[in-house]
Amino acid sequence: MPELPEVEVCRRGLAPELEGAVIEGVKIRAPKLRHEIPRELVELLSGCRIVAVRRRAKYLLIDCERAGVQGSLIIHLGMSGNLRFVPHDKLPEKHDHFELVLADHVLRLADPRRFGVVLWQPGPPEAAALHPLLATQGIEPLSADFTVDWIFSAISKRAGPIKPTLMDSHLVVGIGNIYASESLFRAGISPLRAANRISRARYEILVPAIRETLSDAIAAGGSSIRDYVHSDGGAGCFQIQAGVYDRAGLPCLRCGGVIRQIRQAGRSTYYCVGCQH
DNA sequence: CACGACTCCTGCTGGC
């Protein structure tokens, strides 16, 4: 579920509540997510003050410190994870796996499919980038580093179709299955076209198309289908009109042609044959 | 190195 915009919206919702707060306790109910949640988090985090809430790729980084302890809590929501604040007396539900107990309320992580991650990287905030899961992550698409020059050279060796290439987080982070299809639709590029056979002129359209697709989604509060819940507990919804995603068989909003659904690298891709070449 | 298949897990939907 959560792609970059959803994680960023989540971060923005969490930051004002978390920054400066003190963690009074930690509960781990299901230690086995994609990786085992470290048991020592209970001891480590208790009494910590939260310094900052950051995002790198689709990971949330919660910087914590107290006397003798400094490090970052690394959280990934996987396909079905969400974080929400609940009152202290709210009973946990089936898939509530992890929580931070604060003075005013509890931050609870639910993740039915358990593809999420809760890990710890010790050290100052800048050390979080050294964690093995983060060290191999690619460029942030909303940063100044994401340029036509960069993508054109980075992708020149990629012979595979552009859509799964855009989803390779070792190149560019944060573009998941929805926004890969949406960005290509916006740019008028076929998801089937080989990455290294797209002209520079077309990357000059694709780069801003990706930026705008992600920015618009963030501005709209993050789009989602069913699992995503804003950190304040409100249900997320598809506030941006999807151009192609999940619209198989429906008319293209631009040309009226029929939206097609295909499979690439095991994932559904949606595109308009009329608009995308 | 690049790429696709496979894998982890649960829940929902659609077809019979």
Next chain:
DNA sequence: TGCCAGCAGGAGTCGT
């Protein structure tokens, strides 16, 4: 109505 196959927003690992 009930059952079950297939599919779902991620991404690391492995084999080719």
